[in-house]
Amino acid sequence: MIEDTPQRTFAPLHAALLTVDHQRRWLAGICDALGFGPRCSPYEHLQTAAGATVRRYAGAAADGPAVLLVPAPIKTPDIWDLDPTASVVQRHLEAGFRVYMVEWPDATGTDAPLGLQDYADRMLGACVDAVRQDTGEDRLLLSGHSLGGTLAALFAAGHPELVRGLVVLGAPLHFAPQTGALARVVASYSDTPADAGEGGVIPGSMLNLIGVTASPETFVYQRVTDWLSSLGHPDRLRSHLLVERWTLGESAMPRQLFSDLVTILYRQDGFLTRRVTIGGRAVGPADIRAPVGCVLNRQCEIASPASVLPALDALGTDDRALFWYEDEPGVSLQHVGMMVGASAHRDLWPSVLSWMRERSHA
Template identity: 40%
Template sequence: MPDAPFPDPLAFARATQHAAQESWRAAQARTLDLFGYGLAEHPYEIVAETPLWRLRHYRGDTAPQGPPALMVPAPIKRAYVWDLAPGVSVVGTGLAHGLDVHLVEWRPPVAGGAPHGLEDYARAVRTAAEAVAARGAGVPVVLGHSLGGTLAALAAALEPAPFRALVLLAAPLSFAPGSSAFRDAVALREDHTPEDGLVPGAQLGQACALLAPGTFIWHRWLDGALSLGDPAALALHLRLTRWALDEVPLAGKLVHEMVEWLYREDRFTAGRLEMGGRVIGPQTLRLPALAAVSTADEIGPRAAVAPFFAHMAAGSTEIIEHPAEIGVGLQHLAILAGRQAHRQVWPRIAAWIAARA
């Protein structure tokens, strides 16, 4: 009879710690909800779903005049940061510019479920785009933020036909040393995430804070202090604080492949990422692509996009840079929730999309 594996003596302690962290964060979230900083989303309907995602469709006050848009959030947090509040809502901005707005709502993985990795999420983006087109809306422009943008780029490189164009919002594609401060911190980690099981949201947030305390702790505190003299900035800061408390677990396989294949080995930019029986990279991403990057973002800056774009077809790419602003907590979120970004950058993004309708 084979020997049973020796139980991890710290497993119970870790589980208890994570449960306590989740309870404390939930209590903070409920308090902010009581003060009016909870959800303020546009109405939507679910038009397609799988065990991994649901597809939202938003209706504006008038019929859409522009092309369909498929918005892809990062699966690390809840999707409503795309629809945070009036005036700082990407969903609302898309509707105001006549886009037929759809959004992928990732479903959190469950213990014992199928282990989903990069390819599973990339194929999910493609399937969601095909679901948009099947509704008669046409081939969508895909917009992705952070890891959501990376996944959208992987999907488009794997199979470009389901997409009209690609818009990357603070989404890193290149992971060479020095491309971003966060990349360097992640790559230097000595431990490796197991491919099985789940990574609790609180554990992931804690790991990010330990890896890059300047980005995830001190800059957020400084932003809160600077927001005190501006009621609108303070309200935005508190809404984003509320959203940040809404963490979800990630599949260990996704975290493992993201760290090893992208952050450490930079396989995508090098053109040697194997996915779906193909090798993908800049040479297989044959779509018009636009990237919006903040000069102060330490996760998805220009240097995390430009090297990839340099290997794509000449004239097919464009980068828009925008400055830091107050109220967003993390500058990585400025393109989604920044007041200045919505006034100055989003009209340019909408015009770029309209030119490819």
């Protein structure tokens, strides 16, 4: 805990923010009616026995390498596939990959106390097995954004025999207070959302509030300035509004998962200190044997270089690559700019996909 920091509590906010979640989803429906909803690529579902499902995207080359995309279990996975012009899914398909994506279960639809091991091991493992069975491949490429990248890295550390390569996109791996805005704000609370209120979930709007508290620059000021800079540029403005619509798609988080994230990852810096158990054993960065590609934004306060580079230095592989993404207009939130930005799709993704392709048959 950071000394001399005022201690705050979440409890009074819990019930009110459940109502806010419903209101934001209603606004999302209005945005959809106005033409700002996601235009996702065609897919069908592969079922697993663990609660999560897998999207299998149409249009893939029959013999292309398989990649499993791992979104964060926050909001919807559509940030990977908002629009044909801003679709990481489409860029993978165009590059010849067979594309699959994890679809996490609705946390409000289960009473099970789903925690970090359920997401990073049991459910993600079931998704990996489903793709392996569907493709006949022994090992897969994993690619994850934000918390999805963190979960993918934990799985790669616990099951190196199943991972051919790993791409982490704006995903923190080191969680000490000095590494970023979220780590600092977590340290300033006397409890966690998991200690507040009733029920088995944390409202999505509470996660938004934590983000705004941690970094108003990221979650408030940048969004306003991005909107202003996009006026007069129809393509930028549409991209901005697509992301804003995506932010309204609230998805509650299981109470146990949030408690584990705060307690194990953030307060114990659990990945670097080997306090995370995956595959029945304690794991850290040194257990990742697959090639690792990492996309970072120097200005990002959510997944800062300081929250990633120490883990990269501790990897169990020398085959690693850094790709730098620079802020650009028309993305609303710079944390997701690498997923939707025009310059990201023009300049960044061809390099990342070429790197992945070179390692797809290793």
